[in-house]
Amino acid sequence: MKFKKILFHNFVFFAITMEIFFEPKVFENKKRKPEEFAEIAKELRRDVIKSLLLAKSGHSGGSLGTADIFAVLFFGGFLRYKPENPKWEKRDRFVLSAGHICPILYATLARAGFFPVAELATLRKLGSRLQGHPALDTELPGIETSAGSLGQGISIAVGMALSDKYLDKNDRRVFALTGDGELQEGSTWEAAMAAGNYKLDNLCWIVDNNDCQIDGRVREVMSIYPIDKKFEAFNFDVITIDGHNYNEIINAFEKFINNHNNQIGKPTVIIAKTKMGFPISFMTDNYEWHGIPPNEEQALRALAELQ
Ligand SMILES: Cc1ncc(C[n+]2csc(CCOP(=O)(O)OP(=O)(O)O)c2C)c(N)n1
Numbered sequence: 235m236k237f238k239k240i241l242f243h244n245f246v247f248f249a250i251t252m253e254i255f256f257e258p259k260v261f262e263n264k265k266r267k268p269e270e271f272a273e274i275a276k277e278l279r280r281d282v283i284k285s286l287l288l289a290k291s292g293h294s295g296g297s298l299g300t301a302d303i304f305a306v307l308f309f310g311g312f313l314r315y316k317p318e319n320p321k322w323e324k325r326d327r328f329v330l331s332a333g334h335i336c337p338i339l340y341a342t343l344a345r346a347g348f349f350p351v352a353e354l355a356t357l358r359k360l361g362s363r364l365q366g367h368p369a370l371d372t373e374l375p376g377i378e379t380s381a382g383s384l385g386q387g388i389s390i391a392v393g394m395a396l397s398d399k400y401l402d403k404n405d406r407r408v409f410a411l412t413g414d415g416e417l418q419e420g421s422t423w424e425a426a427m428a429a430g431n432y433k434l435d436n437l438c439w440i441v442d443n444n445d446c447q448i449d450g451r452v453r454e455v456m457s458i459y460p461i462d463k464k465f466e467a468f469n470f471d472v473i474t475i476d477g478h479n480y481n482e483i484i485n486a487f488e489k490f491i492n493n494h495n496n497q498i499g500k501p502t503v504i505i506a507k508t509k510m511g512f513p514i515s516f517m518t519d520n521y522e523w524h525g526i527p528p529n530e531e532q533a534l535r536a537l538a539e540l541q
Pocket residue numbers: 295296332334335382383384385412413414415416417442444446447448452510524
């Protein structure tokens with residue numbers, strides 16, 4: 235009986251994975267109307283679901299919940315990059331400090347043209363460039379640093395912004411995204427203190443404030459609130475937004491870019507209120523989706539919701 239069940243299960247998985255196809259569509263990085271981001275974010279979310287299903291492991295919740303932010307940052311003309319020349323010296327940098335949600339970064343980089351979209355099917359496979367956390371040694375185009383040990387990516391981002399502003403004296407901007415549970419890492423506050431002290435107006439720190447972490451609500455596990463007051467105390471320009479509202483995301487990035495252009499002498503933090511797993515009905519705002527992939531049936535339901 236058990237054997238039959240396993241056979242059936244494998245058959246269903248095989249049948250479904252045969253259906254999984256990544257249409258090789260890429261998106262331009264240009265100024266867009268807010269409503270244009272909906273279709274891009276949907277494509278990114280479909281990529282996340284498909285690659286996690288094929289990997290049979292990985293982090294669904296944060297990857298889905300931040301898709302709207304990724305769509306605007308990479309495809310709205312805010313982050314400057316050239317996919318055909320990933321090391322272009324005038325590029326801005328994006329650092330995913332919350333390295334565990336790399337499926338959304340991989341989907342974004344692929345859809346921007348950094349590497350073939352079909353490679354998304356190799357997530358977490360042995361020998362793949364798409365490891366479970368971003369790793370520099372895989373030489374995946376578009377990855378600026380390894381990350382995954384919480385708190386480290388943001389410190390690296392602060393170091394990048396410091397050297398850009400004071401050593402190289404260039405025009406580069408550094409964008410970095412941390413989780414909110416990640417703010418429980420002491421080193422994040424050391425990074426914040428340094429960024430504020432050194433007036434890093436070339437740094438845009440995005441906090442994915444979903445109030446969920448690996449095993450509960452952030453406010454219940456160990457509260458990091460009030461986040462805004464803490465960053466204000468460290469000399470940040472604080473912008474709080476609904477992380478699923480394209481207008482608000484666009485305005486926040488525009489504000490940061492003005493802050494940088496006007497050399498306000500403060501880093502910017504965007505506290506993005508998001509929902510883990512959004513907008514999938516059975517995942518939304520549920521921390522149990524922090525670190526698991528959908529099974530076949532769940533993936534099909536999710537893809538149907540993303541039509
Ligand atoms: C230093 C360190 N400690 C623990 C972990 C394991 N870990 C990975 S993600 C995570 C939860 C982080 O919460 P949050 O930043 O809110 O991310 P979300 O669950 O919202 O995706 C933990 C504890 C880690 N990667 N690094």
